[in-house]
Amino acid sequence: MWLTTVDASPVGDGTDLAFPAAERCRRRFPWSWEPGETHFGGPGVWVGETDLVMATVRYDGRVGVPKQGFVVRRPIGEAATGTPAWVFPVDRTPTALDIDPSTDTVLVALSGGELIALDAATGTPRARGHVHVRGVPVIPTALTVTGPGRLLLGTGDARVLLCRLAVGSERDGGA
Structure with missing residues (x-):
């Protein structure tokens, strides 16, 4: 691929x-930056003039659950070699991804119900936590940044949530 x-x-x-x-x-x-590995694509977002932040999963050749998931920033300009600027491993399949350009924060939703906020320049985690609605865990399946610090979050139980992003806030656990 x-x-x-x-x-x-x-x-x-x-x-x-x-x-x-x-x-x-x-x-x-090649889609995979590791020779001999098979990676499959997922959601992605354009960052800056020549970079792509994307989610991918690695399979080990067996049918079923992917072996490992990743969020990765890769330059894709004319002279790019495919070497990632950074790689952030995740333990579940990424279901959605977007960027809040006002804070340079990449938001990633995972199939296990977790939402992760990453620094777009370095891949360093800024916040992470599981998504709950009135105390009940939900699986985020889609997300779209609608403005500075605001996002729409679609869930596996057919809800659409309008959320305020408060990265680093002590009151809400950081996300």
Whole structure:
């Protein structure tokens, strides 16, 4: 599997991304940064001018649960080699990912119900915790940053939560 980028349509037709002309597709480098490993893609977000923060999982060749999950920042510009700027391992499959550009914080939701806030530049954890609604754990399946410190969080039980992000707050455990 390769990380491939698609050049923008010369006529600005966004629907052309679904079936781009072959000459607009560029193979950048293998999806896995470790030789011999098989990584599969997940959600991602563009950061800065040339970087991608993405979630991926590594399989060991057996059917079933992935062996390891990761959130990784990789430069994907013209001269990029595929070497990650940072790698943050997670113990569950990432289900959603977005960035709050006002704080340079990457938010990652995991299939085990955890929400993690990472520094986009370094991958250092800023906060992490399990998502609860009225004391009941829920599984975050989607998240979208809607403005500085605000996000929509979709859950596995069909709720959509409007949340305020308070990274580092002692009152709410940091997230």
